Amino acid sequence: MACCGLRIGESLGVFPEDVRDSTLRIRRQVVRYKGVNGSYAPQYAPLKHRKEGEWRGIPVPKSLLPLIPDLPIRNAIGGLPYPDLLRKSWDRAIKRIDLPPYNPHDLRHKWATVTLTSGVSPHEVSRRLGHRSIKVAADEYGQYGRPTREGRERSRQVVGAAMAPHRLTAGRTPSEPDADPVPA
Template sequence: MAPLRSLFRSAVAEKRIPESPVALASLPKIKTKRLDEKSLPDWKAVRDIADKIRPDWAISVWLMAGCGLRIGEVLAVRQTDFESGMLRLRRQFVRVKRADGYRAELAPLKARDEGEWRDVPVPSYVWLAVERHVAQHGIGRDGYLLHAHHGGEVLDSNYRTDFKAAVKKAGYGDEPWTAHTLRHFFASSAIAGGVSLLEVSRWLGHATIQITADIYGHLTPDAGGRLRSVMDQVLTGVSVVGAESEDRAGSVLSPGVK
């Protein structure tokens, strides 16, 4: 809609048409679907998939599950992108159709402009996996961790096919898991472990925290319990729990009752 509106504005400015036919058009609201955490793999299933995927691509499973990367991002990771426990993402691979077929080409990160980047913490387990991968499989001709047999870039469609086959080989063929499921695994695990939505949103690279909250907000651990504790403290001036909190809250909300 944005480029379409821009096109018609230019046509109006150049007096090619009297007015824009889309000036008052409203965009449909896209409903964000909440994640069903019970549909996700556990750590054992993640390990099983990593064991069954192509050995030189197994590192991708740990990067997506441990750092929350998208497929295009993990395909564009270089060894030099790691520093001091962080992974700096600058680019992603996208599939583009050319005259000679589909090719993987570099593009800015999703929801980012050219030159923008984001940092993601790298768990020590994932970093050890990266070191092991480099030692055993080396890197591609342009420095990418993941590469095709000929040393070039990996098409996301080829990766998806291989990932789906690995899920089946690992004994989870009835599960609707895709490579993107590992990104959900990362986010849900982080939030359930107490990491704030703001931090998770930043590391996922979401355009807004609202997107993160809509998908994962219900996973915040013991939100109801923390709210009760906070409000008890606000209403009584004392941090209290259990039956005592009911007595104190009652005295505040009903001043006439002693």
């Protein structure tokens, strides 16, 4: 989820054959359906905002490739887990190892924030996240991602570098090169 920006159910629907040429072709998710007897059961379903057979491509970092053969994720008895089960197991594990509480979906937000603050276009990030419209990503993450300390500093550096050639200082005319350029 953190390496590809997947939703919980999407991460449960990844198989090794879904990764080709370092690209994940995500095409299914796990959802819970209510059966005729009233009990819930996990099933594969098309992606959100997609029809059966449609997929979206997501570049896979090399560090994730060695884990691909261990997919799909299964429950303790080898069956198909559902998102709520993963969420509950996650919460117990976070509490047990005494980490600050956060949920698995935060990993998806982390991916979006990292990609946006590192210069990936909002349009590209929106498509990789599977949003129907760029407006969803823009509303959720702002124009360049959730505000971060690193993003604030990067903004300062980018603007400083862009404005450095036009900066007037004492004793310098606009046509003279800047003696102290701002690092990018």
